Amino acid sequence: MSFNLVMIGPPGAGKGTQADRVCRAYGIPKISTGDILREAVHDGTSLGRQVKETIATGSLVSDEIMIGVVRERLGRPDARRGFILDGFPRTVTQAKALDEMIDGRGPIIAIVMSVPEPELVRRLGVRRVCADCGTTYGGPGSVTESSGAGRCTRCGGLLVQRDDDNIDVIRQRLRVFTEATEPLVRYYEGRPTFASINGLQPPDKVTADLRAHIETALAMSRAGGRAEA
Ligand code: AP5
Ligand code: MG
Numbered sequence: 001m002s003f004n005l006v007m008i009g010p011p012g013a014g015k016g017t018q019a020d021r022v023c024r025a026y027g028i029p030k031i032s033t034g035d036i037l038r039e040a041v042h043d044g045t046s047l048g049r050q051v052k053e054t055i056a057t058g059s060l061v062s063d064e065i066m067i068g069v070v071r072e073r074l075g076r077p078d079a080r081r082g083f084i085l086d087g088f089p090r091t092v093t094q095a096k097a098l099d100e101m102i103d104g105r106g107p108i109i110a111i112v113m114s115v116p117e118p119e120l121v122r123r124l125g126v127r128r129v130c131a132d133c134g135t136t137y138g139g140p141g142s143v144t145e146s147s148g149a150g151r152c153t154r155c156g157g158l159l160v161q162r163d164d165d166n167i168d169v170i171r172q173r174l175r176v177f178t179e180a181t182e183p184l185v186r187y188y189e190g191r192p193t194f195a196s197i198n199g200l201q202p203p204d205k206v207t208a209d210l211r212a213h214i215e216t217a218l219a220m221s222r223a224g225g226r227a228e229a
Contacts, residue, residue: 002028002082002106003218006089006098008184009113010177011170012120012127013199014206016136018113019086021207022214029078032086035134036069037061038162058164058172060090060180067097074101082106090181095188109217110188111210113199117174124165132157139203193217 005022007015016032023030037055040048047069051061060066070088073079082105089095102108115123127138130152137150137159150159164173188194195213199206 004082004102004106004108005084006108006110007086010120011173012123013113013115015086018210019084023084028082030084031073033088056163058169063091063093071101092183092187095184107193107221109193112185112196114196115199124170128159129162130157131160192220
């Protein structure tokens, strides 16, 4: 059965890390709006020029732009069998637009990942990403946790800090999450397919909890459609 997973969480909660794992496990595409925007900035496209400053300051890109980006991406053939959205929706307006876009395309399983703020700040401070392929480093046991530098084990690219991972912008991103994105939790929490996951646990345990919730939500959907909310 196809499903559409929406991952909500503050910066550094592990959305990208877990979305990579779930997309490998279920063979459906990961759609990370942050990655799409960063790639556009890197390539200097018209979208990239429009959003560069907004991302650098830790604010939200407009709903209009984001809904357009996601509508186009979900229209591609690989998303017909389900998808994992990492970082979208981030506002109630975006969530309503998503409901409309995927009407009849399987349930939305929405999860929020909770992690206390000091741990978020710590994680983002040690995170490094490959400048060439975008792979993220900095989780438990990662070389960058202690050394703060290195090379990508996948492609050999240089590991760098994301432009928005400096402390001032991190604080702004956390503020924006509280103000604009937390209302989303209230939008989804009445649905039987919603769950809150403890993102403070080791990554493997977070993945196990996530997969258990997906299986429960799918079973509910198969059993009677109440989970089709
Ligand atoms: P985006 O790229 O989505 O950034 P974010 O939401 O701030 O989230 P991060 O990518 O920083 O964190 P993550 O939760 O993915 O954590 P990760 O897995 O890397 O968005 C960037 C910007 O784009 C926004 O600020 C906005 O401007 C714009 N934008 C994007 N979408 C938008 C939208 N819909 N509307 C408007 N604007 C939008 O993990 C973090 C670190 O922790 C890593 O080093 C990882 O290895 C480590 N880690 C992961 N899990 C664990 C664990 N369990 N224990 C210990 N360490 C862990
Ligand atoms: Mg991410």
